[in-house]
Structure formats: C-alpha cells, structure tokens
Amino acid sequence: MRELVFALEYEPGCNRVADTLADHPDARVRSLSLHATDEHLWRVDHATGTPDALDDIEAAFLDSDYYADCLATEDCGATQTTEVLDHTDDTLVLYSNWERTPTCASVPHIARDHLGDGVLFETRHSGHHYTWRIIHSGDGDVAAFFTSLEAAVGDCARTELLRTTDASAPTGHTGREGSALSPEQEAALRAAVEHGYYESPREIDVSDLAAHLDVPRSTLTYRLRRAEEQLAKRHVAGTQQAEQPQTTL
Template sequence: MRELVFALEYEPGCNRVADTLADHPDARIRSLSLHVTAERLWRVDHATGEAAALVDIEDAFFTSDYYADCLATEDCGATQTTEILDHTDDTLVLYSYWERTPTCASVPHIARDHLGDGVLFETRHEGRHYTWRLIHSSEGNVAAFFNDLEAAVGDCARMEMLRTTDSTAPMGDTDGKASGLSPKQESALRAAVEHGYYESPRGVDVGELATHLGVPRSTLTYRLRRAEEQLAKRHVAGEQAIEGLSTLL
C-alpha cells in the first residue's frame, strides 16, 4: 500500500466549512471516508471545539447549497444525507452519505478515477487548511490525479504536496525521515529559530516571519503547528521508550 499526503488552503468564500473554522481557530475536524460504490461515498466527521463553534460547524454541513467537500463552484445536484451521531458540549460527530452526479468534482471522486477502488481517505481540517491522507494500492496514475485535482481546485485553494511513501503510520506520525518533517515544515521551523520566534521575549512574531518568508500568515502558522506536533510526539515517544527500557534493566 502507498500513501499520499497533501494540503489545500482555501481562499475565503470558497468552502463553507473552511470559513467556519477560520472563525473558530481552536476548532478541529478529523474525518474518515471511503467509496461504497463508484457513485456513493460515506464519511464520518469528528469535530471538536467550543459549543458555539460546533453549532456553526453543524450549520455549515446542514445548510450549505452543496456538500462541504465538493470542489464545484455551484450546486452539482449531488444527493447528500447527513446525520448527527453524537453532540456534546465539545464534540460533534456527523455521518454523511453522498451520491454523486456526472458533474461532481471532489478529492475522493478524482482519486477514484485515477487511483482505483478501495482508496481510504483520512483528513484533518483546521482553519482554512485541509490536510488529506490517501491510502491506496501502488497502482494508478498519481501524476494524473494531481493534475486533475489542481484543475478542479482552480483559484479556490493553494495545494501543497507533503509526502508520498509507504503507508506505515497514521496521520501526524513521522514518515521515516530523521526529523519526520516535510521540507516546508522544516524550513519554517528553521526560520522561526533563526529569527528568534521561540526566544523570550520573541524576536519576531508570526506575522513578521510570514512576511519575511513570503507566505500567508495562516500557512506559516499551520506549518509550525504541524512541525511542533511531530517533534513533541517524537520526544514523548522517546521518553516512553527510555522508561520502558529502564523497567527491563
């Protein structure tokens, strides 16, 4: 099996869920989806955040003119059924069943066209950033998939390739490199250190650093957060491994 990991950063007004999450920076959505047939897709979304954020996320899913993941710029006539599986003060779990039309365009649909059946989609949605992890067989045309995806996304989002490798770890774990970071994450982290972002007091804030690097503030924030997550997990895993070894000695 192989994996593809990439991110989309939506422009304002292009994705209802992205706009909602941008209004609630502390909210997150993790999702798992799979094609049931060539025309039908099921999906489970697990959202976390404050109560007001979850109300807005629920509204975005239930009142949008078309499915939240659709890359079309207008209603493509797809049939979507969404149900609430759980809703507490800080958690919202949604189940969606989506039946496409010939004019539908989405990451799962384009992936199936080029990567074949049985592709598993794991996603993480934070603010305007949407990270996709696709698990698929080694067959299929990856280049054609990305070409069609880029054409479908158009001016609505910027696309960033993070990695393509053997599928050996869940999203957020390392990919076998020494640092576990993508080149852009490592570059962002290195620049943050060099410019005093982690000093106390800080030598530069995230906006100034983003301007220096020539990237949007939200993009830099996302890359730093993901890099910090990777390093923190590696540190904790290393400490646990040492503790486990100590008990055996």
Template sequence: MRELVFALEYEPGCNKVGDALADHPDTRVRSLSLHATAEQLWRVDHANGTPDALDAIEDAFLTSDYYADCLATGDCGATQTAHVLDRTDDTLVLYSDWERTNSCTSVPHIAHDHLGDGVLFETRHEGRHYTWRLIHSGEGDVAAFFAALEAAVGDCARMEMLRTADTTASVRGADERESGLPSEQESALLAAVEHGYYESPREIDVGELAEHLDVPRSTLTYRLRRAEEHLAKQHVAGEQVQGEPPTTR
C-alpha cells in the same frame, strides 16, 4: 501499500467549512472514516472546539447548497444529507451521505477514478488548510490523480505535496530530517526560532513571520502546530522510555 499526503489551502469563500474554521482558529475537524464509490460518498467528521465554533461548523454542513467537501463552489445538483450523531459542549460528530452528479466531484472520487478501489482516507481540517492522507495499493496513476485534482480545484485552493512513501518502508523518507519532521515543518520551526517567535515576549507574531516567509498565515500556523505536536510526543515518549525500570529475569 503507498501513502500519499497533500494539503489544500482554500481561498476565502471557496469552502464553507474552511470559512467557518477560519473564524475559529482553535477549532479543527478530522474525518474518522471516508469511503466512496463512483456515485456516492459517505463520511463521518469529528470536530472539537467551543460551542460557538461548533454551531458554525454544524451550520456549514447542514445548510450548504452543496456537500461541504465537494470541490464545486456552487449548487452542482448533488443530493446530500448530513446528520448530527453526537454533540457536547466541545465535540460534534457528523455523518454525511452524498450522491454526486456529472458536474460535481471530490478528492475521494478523483482518487477512486485514478488510484482504484479500497483507498483509505484520513483528513484534518484547520482553518482553510485541509490535509489529506491517502493509503492506496500503489497500482494507480498518482500523476494523473494530481493532474485531475489540480484541474478540479482551479483557483479555489493552492495544492501542496507533503509526502509520498511506501507504508512498509523502514527508513525515513527523503523529505524528513533527523527530527522526523517533513521539510516544510522543519523550515517553519527553524524560521520561528531564528526570528524570535518562541522568545518571551515574542519578537515576531505569526502573521509577520508568515509574511516574511511568503506563505499564508493559516499554512504557517498549521506547520508549526504539527511540528510542535510531533516534537512534544517524541519528547514524552523518550522520557517514558528513559523512566522505565530495568527488566528483571
């Protein structure tokens, strides 16, 4: 089995969910499951945020002229329905069913065309930054998949490859450093430290740092958050191991 991780950075107006999330930067959406056939797609999305943010996300899913995850930017004639499965003050769970037409497509359908059946998907949507993790058999044509995806995305999003690896590999991929971070996150973290982002008070804000690095603000924010999340979990796991009492026989 092979793992394929990439990100799409949407332009404003190209993805209604991304626009709603951009207005609520502390909110995120992740997919719990994702399945596609040549004609249909089903998925469950789990959103966390404030009540106002969840209202905006719910509206984006329920009132769009096209499926919120379609790569089209207008009404493509597809039949789609969305239902709220659960809603609390800080959590929204949505189920969507989309029946495509010849003029619309999506990441899962492009993957189905070029990577075959049985592809598993995990997604994380923060702001206009949309990260996809695909697990596939390794027998498909990854180059053709990316070529078709790039053509479908057009000028609406910037694509970025983050990782491709054998899921059973026992060694760290070439794009990860000693810290276990992908090189893009490692570089973002180093730049943040060097330019005083973590000083108190801060010597630079995330917008200024993003401009200096010539990357979108949302991309830099995403990279720093993921790097911080990884290092925090790594630290806690290390502390727990060190604090374990010795085993007795």
C-alpha cells in the same frame, strides 16, 4: 501499501465549513469513517469546539451547498443528506450521504480514478487547512492525482504535499522519505529560527514572520506545528531506541 498525506489550504469564501472553522480557531473536524464509490460518498464526521462553534459547524453542513467535499466551484446539482447523530455541548457527530453528478469532483473520487480501488481516507480539518491521509496500493499515479486535484480546486485552494511513504513502516522509522520535512515546512522552520521566533523572549511574532514569508498566518502556524510534531516524534523515537538494552552475543 503506500501512505499519502497532503493538505488543502482554502481561500476565504470558497468553502463554508473552512470559513466556519476559521471563525472558531479552537474547533476541529475529523472523519470517523469515509467511503466512496463512483457515484456516492458516505462519511461520518466528529467535530469538537465550543457550543457556538458546533452550532455554526452544524449549520454549515445542513444549510449550505457543502456537498460533502465537492470541489466544484459552482452548484453542481448534487444531492446530499446530512443527519446529526449526536450534539452535546462539546461534541458534534454528523453523517453525510452525497450522490454526485457528472460535473462533481472530490478528493476521494479523484483518488479512486488515479490510485485505484481499495483506497482508505482519513481527514482532519481546522481553519482553512484540510489535511488528507490516504492509504493506497502504490500502483497508481500520484503525480496524475495531484494534477487532477489542482485542476479541480483551481483558485479556491492550494495543495501542499506533506509526506509520502510506505504505510507499513514501523513506528520510529527514520528513513528520509517518511520523516523528512516538506520543503514548505523546512523553509518555515528555518525562517523561524533565523528571525528569532524560538528565542526567549521572541524577537518576531508569527504574524510578522508570516508577512515576511508572504504566506497567510494560519498557513505558517500550520507548517510550524507539523514540523515541530515531526521533529518531536523523531527525537522521542531516537531516545527510546537509545534507551533499549543492548544485546550482547
């Protein structure tokens, strides 16, 4: 089995949910369950945030042509029903059922076309960043998947490969393929170091660094956060291995 992790960076105005999350930087949406057939898609999403953020997220799902991840840039005529399973002051759980049309496209359906059946999906959505984690057999064509995905999103979003690795790799695995930073993450981290972002006090803030790199502020923040996450996990894994008692023969 293989793991494929990538992100979509939506342009403002292209995705109602992404725009809503961008208006509420502390809000998050993650999938609890996501299943797709050729004609249907079912998913359960868990959102967290302030009461105002959750109200706006609920409206984005219920009152707009969101169509549960449809990538079509115009109304594709799909049928979707969304039900609120739970809504408290800090939690929102939504169930969506989407019946696609021939003009519809979505990440799960493109993945099934190129990566085969039995594909598993996990999503996390914050701001305009929509991160997908896909577990697949490894027999499909990942390059063709990305080509079709980029054609489907067009100018509405940019795609960024975060990692691709053996899904059965053990925790703490430090092989190059699974733990290496993406080129975008490495460039962001290198620029942050070179321009004094990690100095105390900081010599540059994230907005100025983003302007220097000519990327949106949210994109740079996301790349730095993911790079820091990988480096921290790698450090802890290495420390744990060093602390393990040595076995003598």
